Amino acid sequence: MPPSTPPQTTAIIVGSGLAGLSAASQLVAHNVPVRLLERAAKPGGNSIKASSGINGAPTKYQPPSLHDDAFYSDTVHSAGKAMLSSTTHREKLISTLTNSSKDAVEWLVEKKGIDLSVVAILGGHTYPRTHRGAGQTPPGFAIVNTLLTSLKQSSIFHLQTSCTVTKVLQSEHRVTGVEYACEDGKKEEVHGPVIFAAGGFGGDAEGLLAKYRPDLKGYPSTNDPRPGTQPLLTAVGAQLIDMELVQVHPTGFVDPANPSSPLKFLAAEVLRGEGGLLLLNGKRFFDELETRENVTKVITATPPTSTSPKQWTVQLVLDEGVYKAAKSHIDFYIFKGLMKKTTISELGTEALASIQQYADAAAGKEKDPFGRSSFANWTLTSPTPDSTVYVGTVTPVVHFTMGGVLINEKAEVIRQDDGPIEGLWGAGEVTGGVHGGNRLGGSSLLECVVYGRIAGDQVAQYVDSHKK
Ligand SMILES: Cc1cc2nc3c(=O)[nH]c(=O)nc-3n(C[C@H](O)[C@H](O)[C@H](O)COP(=O)(O)OP(=O)(O)OC[C@H]3O[C@@H](n4cnc5c(N)ncnc54)[C@H](O)[C@@H]3O)c2cc1C
Known part of the structure; x- marks a missing residue:
């Protein structure tokens, strides 16, 4: 009989927006099986709606004479007064974002074949650096659709839609998996390291938004009504930051x-x-x-x-x-x-x-x-x-919630006592601290790709280190 191989650890991702799909793409590239749980019937989250584009600097699509070295300082300037607290931590998050932006755009263009050849300037930017395609397809749809199509070709990628994660499982301060319920309402568990990529709470008008920004009551929103998921993470000790910055x-x-x-x-x-x-x-x-x-x-x-x-x-x-x-x-x-x-x-x-x-x-x-x-x-x-x-x-x-669970530059979710929570990573709009008081247009898709990919790499390393 051939020797039996031990069952491979599956990484769990919560949310099928760009942060979740970027993390999944990286895990699959590292040959780690992925189970992606998505609450909605259709994948893509708010990411699929993105219409202006994704930031990157310097890239080959910016004029060669332009030396765009101002992305970091524009982001800090836009973050405003929020930079006065947790300054070093925020600076690290921002420099990771802006320094990885060229790579993020190149990954989408060179590795995934997505057209991002048109560059525009958006509010608060010193130079044009927001990339979109030249054709009819909006950038959010183009990116999400391409990543999803490519992931679906992999036998180790498993997407389950209409399945809501209801609890993060923890044993001795280590996250060990999640509890979830699909259409039949039956609670199930799946075990493995977890990446939370469940998006923001801009659509949670009666819940988190009412709690943190009651003054915004009555404002219309670009986001479909849906509850925020940060409470699932604070239940396992995650620290929140900037929740009032909407x-x-x-x-x-x-x-x-x-x-x-x-x-x-x-x-x-x-x-x-x-x-x-x-x-x-x-x-x-x-x-x-x-x-x-x-x-x-x-x-x-x-x-x-x-x-x-x-x-x-x-x-x-x-x-x-x-x-x-x-x-x-x-x-x-x-x-x-x-x-x-x-x-x-x-x-x-x-x-x-x-x-x-x-x-x-x-x-x-x-x-x-x-x-x-x-x-x-x-x-x-x-x-x-x-x-x-x-x-x-x-x-x-x-439109967008700047606050969320605090992560570090390795996308590890940070506990209330400032250490990382073992077994739990976060990426995308569910996290906070990257944008301070004002997110620059184009930087959300970017944070999804940058921190989603980092989370994927980190989980692959974690899985590898636990094999030995
Ligand atoms: C109309 C619009 C246009 C935008 N345009 C741009 C733009 O041009 N450039 C830019 O950078 N940003 C833009 N943004 C912002 C950006 O699209 C989002 O902030 C970003 O895509 C968030 O990605 P995400 O992966 O973190 O979350 P999402 O894409 O929102 O995905 C999160 C997913 O998690 C799922 N989920 C949540 N809770 C659970 C749970 N408990 N169990 C299972 N699944 C769960 C949700 O159903 C959702 O599908 C735009 C936003 C909107 C609304």
Whole structure:
């Protein structure tokens, strides 16, 4: 009889968004079997909705003359006052994120064959570094779909959807697996090292959001309603950080067909990045490429136009040049009825003067009064009431939760007494500390890839070290 091989340890991943799929891809590459448990019927989480792209610097898609060494400092600047606490820890998390960003984009492009050849500048970035594909497919869908398709070809990857993890199992301070229930409601257990990649709590309006940010009550959201999972991790001693730091994105579309829906479609930040401007009461009011936090603050300092949901009426305006640069996004929004092609005359009497001022700044005739320095693909130089523009109404929306369970640069989940919890790793939006007070656009997909892959590598090492 051939000698029997001992059963191989299976790694457990909770959540099939980009963090979970990045971790799974790495584990499969290390030949470690993966059991991925996903609560929803369809895999992909919020990651599949991502529409602006993923950050990376320096990459071959940035102009060769550009020496983009400002990603770390932009991230620290955007994190703001949060950097004053746990400073060294945050600095390590951020430098791991930004230093690994080139590798992350290269891994997706070279190893996985994903097109990320178009680069745009988003709010709070010094240089263009947010990558997306040149075709019609939005970046979140392209990345998630490619990783999932490739994983499904592996016999050691096992995905179970409609299965909710209900408890993390622990024995003598070591995480040993999870309890979960699928559609029949029966509780089952699976044992092995665990990577939590269960996403944020932006959709948990009545639960964690109400607890940590009661002031955001009534705001619409880009996230489907679902409970946050951090309590499953604090139950085994995980430390939380920045739970009150919630990103309100300034531009969620108000659908004219259903203006009071609490769930909004995101107006991708890339629209502003490619040259779009914002009008409030017919006038520009801020540098559209400031951080999400700062743009939102200016809007929400004015009285809302509706209280249920709590929303404001802001117009997002693009010209033909911006349309051409972000055509696939805009055609899709027009198809969904969220934007329309119209003329400046429809925007009210004050809009023309504001747009003229913006066009002058874009043409280099005047300094922008709000300090904007990149106008990307805006081409309209002499706006008239009959000039064509593409317009959508937008409002601030709860979008992303910066807080979560604290991890270190090895993606180990940190206990309340600051040591790592053996057998438990975290990646993606379920974790906190990477973005401080404001996440830069494009850095969430990046954190999923960077920390998801680190978690996968670490678990593979852990499995290997426990074989001996
Ligand atoms: C509309 C929209 C557009 C965005 N655009 C961008 C962008 O262009 N660039 C960018 O960087 N970021 C963007 N973001 C943010 C980014 O997409 C998310 O923060 C990121 O994808 C989170 O990935 P994740 O893997 O951590 O979680 P998710 O992708 O949310 O996946 C988590 C998964 O875990 C599952 N889960 C949760 N709890 C359990 C449980 N108990 N048991 C089993 N499964 C569970 C969930 O069902 C979910 O499928 C966008 C977000 C939204 C909503």
